[in-house]
Amino acid sequence: MIKVVFPDQSIKEFEKGTKVIDIAKSISEGLARNVISASYNNEICETETKLYSDGEIKLYTWDDNEGKQAFWHSSAHILAQTIKFYYPNCKLTIGPSIENGFYYDVDFGDDIFSEKDFPKIENKFLEFARENHQFVMKSVTKDEALSFYKKENNKYKLELISGLEDGSISFCDHSNFSDLCKGGHIPSTGIVKAIKLLNVAGAYWRGDEKNSQLTRVYGISFPKQKLLTEYLDLVEKAKERDHRKLGKELELFTFSNKVGQGLPLWLPKGTELRDRLQHFLEDAQKKAGYKKVMSPHIGSKELYVTSGHYEKYGEDSFQPILTPNESEVFMLRPMNCPHHCEIFNSKPLSYRDLPLRLAEFGTVYRYEQSGELHGLSRVRGFTVDDAHIFCTPEQVDSEFKNTIDLVLYVFKSLGFNDYYAQVSLRDPNNPDKYIGLDTNWEIAEKAIIDSANEKELNYKVEYGEAAFYGPKLDFMVKDALGRSWQLGTIQVDYNLPERFDLTYKGNNNEDLRPVMLHRAPFGSMERFVAILLEHTGGFFPIWLTTTQVEILIVGENFKNYGEKVLNILENNEIRAHLDDRNETVGKKIRESELNKIPYMIIIGENEMSNNTVSVRKHHAEDLGEMEIENFIDIIKKEIFDCIPSFNIN
Numbered sequence: 001m002i003k004v005v006f007p008d009q010s011i012k013e014f015e016k017g018t019k020v021i022d023i024a025k026s027i028s029e030g031l032a033r034n035v036i037s038a039s040y041n042n043e044i045c046e047t048e049t050k051l052y053s054d055g056e057i058k059l060y061t062w063d064d065n066e067g068k069q070a071f072w073h074s075s076a077h078i079l080a081q082t083i084k085f086y087y088p089n090c091k092l093t094i095g096p097s098i099e100n101g102f103y104y105d106v107d108f109g110d111d112i113f114s115e116k117d118f119p120k121i122e123n124k125f126l127e128f129a130r131e132n133h134q135f136v137m138k139s140v141t142k143d144e145a146l147s148f149y150k151k152e153n154n155k156y157k158l159e160l161i162s163g164l165e166d167g168s169i170s171f172c173d174h175s176n177f178s179d180l181c182k183g184g185h186i187p188s189t190g191i192v193k194a195i196k197l198l199n200v201a202g203a204y205w206r207g208d209e210k211n212s213q214l215t216r217v218y219g220i221s222f223p224k225q226k227l228l229t230e231y232l233d234l235v236e237k238a239k240e241r242d243h244r245k246l247g248k249e250l251e252l253f254t255f256s257n258k259v260g261q262g263l264p265l266w267l268p269k270g271t272e273l274r275d276r277l278q279h280f281l282e283d284a285q286k287k288a289g290y291k292k293v294m295s296p297h298i299g300s301k302e303l304y305v306t307s308g309h310y311e312k313y314g315e316d317s318f319q320p321i322l323t324p325n326e327s328e329v330f331m332l333r334p335m336n337c338p339h340h341c342e343i344f345n346s347k348p349l350s351y352r353d354l355p356l357r358l359a360e361f362g363t364v365y366r367y368e369q370s371g372e373l374h375g376l377s378r379v380r381g382f383t384v385d386d387a388h389i390f391c392t393p394e395q396v397d398s399e400f401k402n403t404i405d406l407v408l409y410v411f412k413s414l415g416f417n418d419y420y421a422q423v424s425l426r427d428p429n430n431p432d433k434y435i436g437l438d439t440n441w442e443i444a445e446k447a448i449i450d451s452a453n454e455k456e457l458n459y460k461v462e463y464g465e466a467a468f469y470g471p472k473l474d475f476m477v478k479d480a481l482g483r484s485w486q487l488g489t490i491q492v493d494y495n496l497p498e499r500f501d502l503t504y505k506g507n508n509n510e511d512l513r514p515v516m517l518h519r520a521p522f523g524s525m526e527r528f529v530a531i532l533l534e535h536t537g538g539f540f541p542i543w544l545t546t547t548q549v550e551i552l553i554v555g556e557n558f559k560n561y562g563e564k565v566l567n568i569l570e571n572n573e574i575r576a577h578l579d580d581r582n583e584t585v586g587k588k589i590r591e592s593e594l595n596k597i598p599y600m601i602i603i604g605e606n607e608m609s610n611n612t613v614s615v616r617k618h619h620a621e622d623l624g625e626m627e628i629e630n631f632i633d634i635i636k637k638e639i640f641d642c643i644p645s646f647n648i649n
C-alpha cells in the first residue's frame, strides 16, 4: 500500500500502482469528471499515471492554473499534428504552453505560413480533437528517439535529443501522431472544444539570432466555445484599455529612444497624477508614524556586495559605474533597502526607538532585456513607494496589522474592491533552507496569520513559498476585466539586519537584532499607474483626476462669467479648467469626454443671467441648471465619498 497526502493534509492508503484518476474517484465522481491534470510530490503527472510510492497529491481542473497549462500543452500537440497534416515536410521544434495559451515553433522550409492559413488549421484541429484520442506517454531509448527524427530529417529534435540522457526520454502519442515530450497532458483530445490561432511571428531556434529563423504560431484553446468568446471579448476590451494607448491619449507619459528604452518620461499631466498619488500615500504614512528619508540613486558597489544585491543584480544588470578615481566603483541602485539599513546604522538606537519606519519614494534601476519591456509595467528605471520598518520580534504583529490597514486603505481609495491575500510560509519539511532563528520565524508566521484573520482577509496559505530570509503576505487584486495583479507585498526579512549588523540596545543594555519589514502598497509608481489606467480605463477616481471640472462657454460674451465660476471653484479647492477657445460647444464637449473629465459645466445666456451653471456628468445623465453652491456640494460629496478616511489605531 502507499500513503497519499491530500492538500488538506488528510491521508488515505491505496494499492501500489493506483492511477491518479482512481484516487480522484475515491473522493468523488464529480471531481473525477473535472480533473484534467495532477501533480505528485510537486511533479506534474497525468490522470493515467500510476503511483508506486508515498507522496503528496494535487488534482487540477480547468479552473487551476496547472490545469490550464496541461490543457494548453496538450493543445500544442494537436496543433503540431494539424500543421504536420497540411505541411508534411515541415520540421517541428518546440511547443510549450504559455501564460495565455501556447505556441509551436516550426521550420516551414520553403512553404509560407500566414494568418490566411488560420481557418483551415483551426477547422482541422477541431476535427482531430473531436476524434477524442487519448494522450499516451511512452518511454523510448535514445537510439529509438534519434532514429525516429533521423527519418524525418529533423535536425532540431535531433539536437534536443542529443542533449538528453538515455533512460529519461519519452514521447507522447495521440492518434497517429508522436512528439518528443516530458509529459503533463490532459486525458484526451476530446476535452478541447474551441481553438483560436492568435498570431504568427518570427523566432530564432533556441532564441539565438545566429540560428535558423522559425515561424512561431500562437494559439489558445478552451473546454467550451463560450469561454473562447469571453476570452476574445476580454482581449478586445483590454486593447481599448491598454495603458500605453491611454497614456498617450491622456498625455501622461512618453518614451524616447534617444533617452533610452524602458525609461519613461512623465509628461506634466502624468507627473501631476503621480504627485497626487505620492502625496496621498505620504499623508497616510505620516499618520501611521512613518518618517520620510531620501537617498541617492547610486551607491558604492561594496554596499550591494554587503546586501547581497550585487550577487543578484550585478553581472546580469547595469554594469558598475567607474569614476576617474580608479578605486571607486558605484552601481545604479537596484533596491532602496541597503541605503535605509545604513540610515538605521547612523546612530545608536534602543528598543525605545523602535519601531522605526523609514519611507522613501526611491527610484531604482534594473536591466530588462529589450524584448521584455512593456509600457510602464516593465521598465528599466522605476520608483518604489518603499518603506522599511525596523522593529523588535514582538512588534512584528502590530506592524503587520498596521501595514495591512494601509494597503487596504490604498485599495479602497482607488477602487480595487476584489482581492485576496496569499500568505507564504516556510516549507516545514525543509527548515535548513531558511536563515534566522526558529523562534522568530514562529512569531512572525503566527503574526501574519493572526493579522490576516483579524483583518478578515480572504487568504490562502502556501507552504514553502516564503523567501529564504522571511515569510510574507501578498495581495492579489482583480481589475475591472477580471485580471489578477500582485500588489502590496509585506515581506519579513531576517537577512539584511544580519548582513548590515543592525543592532539596538535591549532592556538590559544587551545588543539585539531588529526585524526588518519591506512593504510597498503601490509596488512601483510606474506599474501601479499602468494597472490603474487599465482598471479604470482612464476614468480615475475623482479625487485623483487632474481636471475635475471643465468649464465650457458657448461664446466670447460669457468669458467673464466663466472666469468668475472658475474662481469660485478654485477657491473651493476644486480643480477646474476654463475652455475659452473659439470653438463650437459640440467640439469642446467631445474633447472633454475624450479627456475623461468627470464634470462639465456649460455656460451661456441663461446661466449668466440666472447666476447659475448647467452641469453634465460624464457617463451619466444631464444634471441640468443649478446654483454654483449646489454644484459645489455635489462634487465635494463625491470627492469625500470616494476617499475613505485613514485612521491608525
Ligand SMILES: [Zn+2]
Binding pocket: 073, 074, 077, 172, 181, 182, 183, 184, 185
Ligand atoms: Zn506533451
Ligand SMILES: [Zn+2]
Binding pocket: 335, 336, 337, 386, 387, 388, 518, 519
Ligand atoms: Zn526593501
